[in-house]
Amino acid sequence: RIQPERLENQLQKLGSFGRNEQGGIDRTTFTPSELAAREWLKSELRRAGLHVRIDPAANIWGRRDGGDHSLPVIAFGSHIDTVPNGGMYDGALGVLIALEVMRTLIDNDAAIRHPLELVSFSAEEPNPFGLSTLGSRAAAGKLSRSDLEGVTDNEGRLLTEALAAAGGDPDKFEKARLDPAWLSAFLEVHIEQGKRLLERNIAVGIVTSITGIYREVVTVHGEANHAGTTRMEDRCDALMAASELMLAFEEICRNHPSGEVVGTVGCISNFPNAANIIPAKVVFILEARGNSELEIQKVMEAWSLRAEVIGVKRKIRIERRLMLNQAPVPMEQTVIGVCRQKVDELGYDSLFLGSMAGHDAAHMSALTRTGMLFVPSLEGKSHCLEERSRMDDIEKAANVLLHVILELDCT
Amino acid sequence: RIQPERLENQLQKLGSFGRNEQGGIDRTTFTPSELAAREWLKSELRRAGLHVRIDPAANIWGRRDGGDHSLPVIAFGSHIDTVPNGGMYDGALGVLIALEVMRTLIDNDAAIRHPLELVSFSAEEPNPFGLSTLGSRAAAGKLSRSDLEGVTDNEGRLLTEALAAAGGDPDKFEKARLDPAWLSAFLEVHIEQGKRLLERNIAVGIVTSITGIYREVVTVHGEANHAGTTRMEDRCDALMAASELMLAFEEICRNHPSGEVVGTVGCISNFPNAANIIPAKVVFILEARGNSELEIQKVMEAWSLRAEVIGVKRKIRIERRLMLNQAPVPMEQTVIGVCRQKVDELGYDSLFLGSMAGHDAAHMSALTRTGMLFVPSLEGKSHCLEERSRMDDIEKAANVLLHVILELDCT
Ligand SMILES: NC(=O)NCCC(=O)O
Numbered sequence: 001r002i003q004p005e006r007l008e009n010q011l012q013k014l015g016s017f018g019r020n021e022q023g024g025i026d027r028t029t030f031t032p033s034e035l036a037a038r039e040w041l042k043s044e045l046r047r048a049g050l051h052v053r054i055d056p057a058a059n060i061w062g063r064r065d066g067g068d069h070s071l072p073v074i075a076f077g078s079h080i081d082t083v084p085n086g087g088m089y090d091g092a093l094g095v096l097i098a099l100e101v102m103r104t105l106i107d108n109d110a111a112i113r114h115p116l117e118l119v120s121f122s123a124e125e126p127n128p129f130g131l132s133t134l135g136s137r138a139a140a141g142k143l144s145r146s147d148l149e150g151v152t153d154n155e156g157r158l159l160t161e162a163l164a165a166a167g168g169d170p171d172k173f174e175k176a177r178l179d180p181a182w183l184s185a186f187l188e189v190h191i192e193q194g195k196r197l198l199e200r201n202i203a204v205g206i207v208t209s210i211t212g213i214y215r216e217v218v219t220v221h222g223e224a225n226h227a228g229t230t231r232m233e234d235r236c237d238a239l240m241a242a243s244e245l246m247l248a249f250e251e252i253c254r255n256h257p258s259g260e261v262v263g264t265v266g267c268i269s270n271f272p273n274a275a276n277i278i279p280a281k282v283v284f285i286l287e288a289r290g291n292s293e294l295e296i297q298k299v300m301e302a303w304s305l306r307a308e309v310i311g312v313k314r315k316i317r318i319e320r321r322l323m324l325n326q327a328p329v330p331m332e333q334t335v336i337g338v339c340r341q342k343v344d345e346l347g348y349d350s351l352f353l354g355s356m357a358g359h360d361a362a363h364m365s366a367l368t369r370t371g372m373l374f375v376p377s378l379e380g381k382s383h384c385l386e387e388r389s390r391m392d393d394i395e396k397a398a399n400v401l402l403h404v405i406l407e408l409d410c411t
Numbered sequence: 412r413i414q415p416e417r418l419e420n421q422l423q424k425l426g427s428f429g430r431n432e433q434g435g436i437d438r439t440t441f442t443p444s445e446l447a448a449r450e451w452l453k454s455e456l457r458r459a460g461l462h463v464r465i466d467p468a469a470n471i472w473g474r475r476d477g478g479d480h481s482l483p484v485i486a487f488g489s490h491i492d493t494v495p496n497g498g499m500y501d502g503a504l505g506v507l508i509a510l511e512v513m514r515t516l517i518d519n520d521a522a523i524r525h526p527l528e529l530v531s532f533s534a535e536e537p538n539p540f541g542l543s544t545l546g547s548r549a550a551a552g553k554l555s556r557s558d559l560e561g562v563t564d565n566e567g568r569l570l571t572e573a574l575a576a577a578g579g580d581p582d583k584f585e586k587a588r589l590d591p592a593w594l595s596a597f598l599e600v601h602i603e604q605g606k607r608l609l610e611r612n613i614a615v616g617i618v619t620s621i622t623g624i625y626r627e628v629v630t631v632h633g634e635a636n637h638a639g640t641t642r643m644e645d646r647c648d649a650l651m652a653a654s655e656l657m658l659a660f661e662e663i664c665r666n667h668p669s670g671e672v673v674g675t676v677g678c679i680s681n682f683p684n685a686a687n688i689i690p691a692k693v694v695f696i697l698e699a700r701g702n703s704e705l706e707i708q709k710v711m712e713a714w715s716l717r718a719e720v721i722g723v724k725r726k727i728r729i730e731r732r733l734m735l736n737q738a739p740v741p742m743e744q745t746v747i748g749v750c751r752q753k754v755d756e757l758g759y760d761s762l763f764l765g766s767m768a769g770h771d772a773a774h775m776s777a778l779t780r781t782g783m784l785f786v787p788s789l790e791g792k793s794h795c796l797e798e799r800s801r802m803d804d805i806e807k808a809a810n811v812l813l814h815v816i817l818e819l820d821c822t
């Protein structure tokens with residue numbers, strides 16, 4: 001069994017890096033507070049007796065050798081960067097549970113055959129460089145040196161420089177790629193960031209797939225005109241048309257029979273955006289997510305039909321550009337099975353569920369058998385300072401991870 | 412009768428100031444192109460034999476003395492500034508018709524008893540200093556020196572400096588105020604900027620009132636949340652709520668029985684405006700206009716009821732702040748009567764109509780008997796490079812103005 005007090009203490013320590021005046025955490029990737037958190041983490045890994053290594057993508061690895069050097073690595077971890085004014089659990093919890101599991105194994109001198117690697121991936125969250133899950137994508141070989149070339153944040157800081165400052169090596173970036181043969185399995189513990197576990201009063205979520213994310217940039221072309229002298233019936237108002245398009249999308253997602261697709265318009269711009277000019281153009285990003293590519297497709301098809309009707313009725317032109325089409329990524333069956341078995345043996349309640357959020361585990365699953373465990377989020381809140389999870393649930397997830405690793409080591 | 416060729420020639424000349432590559436006019440107030448147009452206008456006024464004077468608000472006045480020095484002034488004109496990428500008729504037409512009328516009277520050595528003053532008002536259009544109808548408001552005594560204090564454009568240029576560069580005098584700004592006793596009447600010719608005259612094939616519009624304009628800043632307070640893990644039924648999406656609020660407003664204006672109120676949301680901002688965050692806050696400006704304060708009120712009351720229901724249904728808070736509440740300004744009855752009489756005598760068709768747009772005439776009416784004539788706009792387009800009016804209609808409006816002035820001079 002893991003030691004909950006030690007884990008809680010570490011959570012509070014890491015949570016002090018980037019803590020702002022309102023109580024939120026500002027630990028955006030490669031900022032000074034995130035670099036300080038990296039230094040702290042590296043020293044904790046060394047204190048725990050792990051061998052620390054930074055790869056060219058600045059991912060932090062902490063190794064415990066196993067009894068059999070010929071066996072591949074069982075890896076587990078998450079990330080320590082946050083969104084602006086984020087919470088202290090998103091990512092950090094997965095890394096510190098991994099560390100607590102390592103400490104428990106070391107304290108107990110557990111005889112493990114496989115080498116174990118704790119990992120803290122770089123830049124998981126959306127960040128000013130526009131490249132989220134940077135570290136896990138590099139590990140999966142999905143990013144090359146040229147993808148970093150010329151990339152800057154809003155202040156013109158080069159990603160390559162930021163990466164080097166964090167201990168990465170942009171010139172050898174592709175060396176961050178892992179050989180699938182080097183890995184036996186990957187596991188990630190993360191907060192759910194939603195309410196499904198909480199409402200059912202279930203302690204452990206077993207993730208069946210990482211969400212698919214589909215995004216389009218929609219541009220509505222209307223006609224600018226005088227807000228006074230243009231009669232209502234003579235208008236081609238891009239903003240009113242956009243409003244109707246967005247509400248139709250919301251309605252389709254709400255009424256979608258499977259109930260497992262969510263849709264959001266999070267980002268919108270209006271032109272020319274003056275109080276007395278009828279809007280000529282509106283650009284918005286429409287996002288649909290879910291565990292089934294087919295269900296996402298059905299939602300988009302239903303919306304396409306509605307959009308066409310709205311376009312004709314309002315005499316506006318709708319231009320659509322695909323921005324992102326990430327298929328859902330299923331978690332591996334044997335790992336899911338072991339997770340379920342250990343939860344049951346420990347006597348906890350569990351729920352199979354789709355992630356609905358993106359995670360590093362999606363990229364790791366291209367390399368190796370991958371599984372994910374969710375911890376309930378209080379009020380379902382995340383990416384904000386109200387982000388919380390109960391120590392009781394955290395302890396359970398850590399114990400499940402410990403026993404899943406012990407089980408995977410035997411098979 | 413006025414000389415249409417001379418007038419057309421002057422329109423083309425003034426239309427060359429600020430002409431951009433697309434063919435639109437960039438002659439925003441106090442910009443170099445507008446200052447150049449001012450110089451051209453002053454020299455034309457002098458060439459026509461008028462006595463030129465610049466008042467502290469940088470309004471340009473061109474005087475022709477009358478036979479009886481004890482009589483008050485009959486003033487007429489409009490403005491020469493434009494919106495960005497605007498057209499060559501909005502404002503300019505009214506100033507150049509005024510000049511053509513002056514030239515016709517001078518050529519014919521007309522014996523006029525009243526002094527006549529042509530006026531070109533400063534900064535009528537919405538401008539980077541955020542003060543439209545600056546010149547006519549100053550003339551009406553509605554602006555004081557302190558209203559200019561510290562006002563800058565986006566680049567930090569002081570309004571007081573811009574005003575001085577145009578020949579105004581910020582330190583004596585309040586001296587721009589006119590004594591009502593100094594004036595006998597004010598007349599403005601302007602393009603309609605809508606389609607009402609064109610669709611009825613009527614050459615001359617006689618304005619009965621300048622539109623009332625009511626504006627509110629509406630803030631919708633929702634709750635930011637994760638776009639993936641937050642179920643549709645758990646959202647308080649500020650943007651979806653705003654969409655519903657805007658569409659309800661459009662519907663109310665469209666179906667409003669009097670048909671004489673228009674409503675627009677021209678300006679909107681969304682926060683935090685990221686593709687994967689459910690919008691927490693939306694701010695938009697809602698505008699209602701019309702010739703009747705009561706009808707505007709009815710529309711706002713109907714919308715308030717709808718807004719309340721939407722707020723409750725969507726669990727969002729709606730904050731409303733009054734931004735502008737300009738009552739409609741009726742034009743003066745005897746001036747309207749003289750306009751109608753002269754249109755009839757000249758054998759033209761005419762229509763009484765509300766302005767729907769704001770004009771300098773609204774402020775002048777606080778000082779003196781005021782009237783306004785509209786020239787049909789082709790396709791109803793304005794504030795864009797497609798802004799056009801037929802010379803045939805322009806000639807008619809100029810002749811009406813000439814005869815209205817002759818008539819007002821006798822009474
Ligand atoms: N886990 C998480 O919040 N990822 C951020 C990317 C997303 O799901 O929008």
Ligand SMILES: NC(=O)NCCC(=O)O
Pocket residue numbers: 228276536537604767768769770
């Ligand atoms: N005439 C005109 O376009 N005025 C601008 C102010 C407004 O009506 O919105």
